[in-house]
Amino acid sequence: MADGGFGGARGRRLIDGLTRYVERGEIPGALALVRHRDEEVLFAQIGKAADEHDHPIARDTLFRIGSMTKPIVTAAAMTLVEEGRLRLSDRVSQWLPELAAPKVLPSPGAKLSEAVRAPRPITVEDLLLHLPGFATALVAQGDLGQAVQVLTAGLAQRADMEPDAWMKALGELPLARAPGEEVINGFATDVLGVLLSRLTGKSLPDLLKSRILDPLGMADTDFWAPPEKAGRLCPAYVVQWLSGKRKVVDDPANSAFTRQPAFPSGSGGLVSSLDDYTAFGRMMLNGGELDGRRVLSRASVRLMTTNFLTPEQRALPFFGYPYWADRGLGLGLYVLDDLSRHRGLGREGQYGWGGAFATTWFNDPAENLTAVLMTQVAFAAVIPNIRADFETLVYQAIDA
Known part of the structure; x- marks a missing residue:
């Protein structure tokens, strides 16, 4: 050999x-x-x-x-793209209404009350590229850094919360970055997993x-x-x-x-x-x-x-x-x-x-x-x- x-x-x-x-x-x-x-x-x-x-x-x-x-x-997501059931350009709000109207902080450390409407919706491509702008323990500061703790266990998402409850909590928080702005290693693929589950009706x-x-x-x-x-x-x-x-x-x-x-x-x-x-x-x-x-x-x-x-x-x-x-x-x-x-x-x-x-x-x-x-x-x-x-x-x- x-x-x-x-x-x-x-x-x-x-x-x-x-x-x-x-x-x-x-x-x-x-x-x-x-x-x-x-x-x-x-x-x-x-x-x-x-x-x-x-x-x-x-x-x-x-x-x-x-x-x-x-x-x-x-x-797994790409298999659904191949079947014509999912597009990279799709807005995730089709399956994740919790993210239908995302807001974003105008600057790191800004107060939650200062959040403004995100310049564009979050897409499937954003999730695949870690670009949706979700806050995580690694990047969130100030009030957002404290608020995001409800979603996390250490630096990972909480495995003890049901997906729907977790998504509701995530949707109530502003983004740390505008969609498409910066790669953040965090919750993007967790959210993708929820989207795939809702799309297919399978866990x-x-x-x-x-x-x-x-x-x-x-x-x-x-x-x-x-x-x-x-x-x-x-x-x-x-x-x-x-x-x-x-x-x-x-x-x-x-x-x-x-x-x-x-x-x-x-x-x-x-x-x-x-x-x-x-x-x-x-x-x-x-x-x-x-x-x-x-x-x-x-x-x-x-x-x-x-x-x-x-x-x-x-x-x-x-x-x-x-x-x-x-x-x-x-x-x-x-x-x-x-x-x-x-x-x-x-x-x-x-x-x-x-x-x-x-x-x-x-x-x-x-x-x-x-x-x-x-x-x-x-x-x-x-x-x-x-x-x-x-x-x-x-x-x-x-x-x-």
Whole structure:
């Protein structure tokens, strides 16, 4: 089997690079999988699933994939676009009357009473591009920052509120930005999930299962880990800013991810496995088809992997830094398009997405490559470093 360099010293370099993260105590363990030219060329199984025991991390370990939920929900939306039941230009108020007359604050920190009518309606395209302007805990200030807390649990939407009640509360708040103004990573795909559910008359879990998960054989991907799978869910950690030490923020013994949520989060609620997400990546890389089953048209995949952002939108910070300097935004995906500003190995045309607990996925169509990394440590300095290192280590191993 041709391995493109992954079976030799350069593949070992990739495994050693991830192993150093475990040896330095930055992560308890990780799984990585690379497919190149339709072959699995590297599988890495490093460290433990948890600090609290010595069980090695396993290929079927389950992970909270956070924002890597977004591409899956976006793909489901595109199936409805293909059926002529949904248009990117549609106003979301057709299905979400709570958002029929959005207001927006005239400036950050303005009082809620100062909100004015938004310059235009929110569209489906806005939801797919994270451009509706919804307030989140990351961007809202002053009175709006306080008011938005009713919608959130930490930095995510509340899974214990029913979708209709949550939408009513969201609709009563002004936007933090005008629609189309700025990319905000927050509630857009949660709202998209509610829209898809109302449009089809199905719950979001059932919709994803029938349109994406079952056709791709993603049997371990769901909005919770049921009792027969809960033992495979690893703990989630966060690095404490002052001490640099890692602590458990979601213990499988009492995890919210072992209970069916009242409101499945389209922005970040899925649990998945290494092989499941690789199947999704392979489908996208194959132009919407996997193992003889077509999930999306090639045209949909092309659209999803096309940059929609203007230079003005790309100039705005994302999570506080110039995230869009080297990449644009497609539908639910980043699209790398300026290697000179990437500051690392890669290739223009690469696309993918990552999650809050340092999970990451990218495809490179020119190299016919899919790469997935799974671990469970949130925020701090770990995420940008391990993602950048994983990408570099994958690309340096390609020699055929």
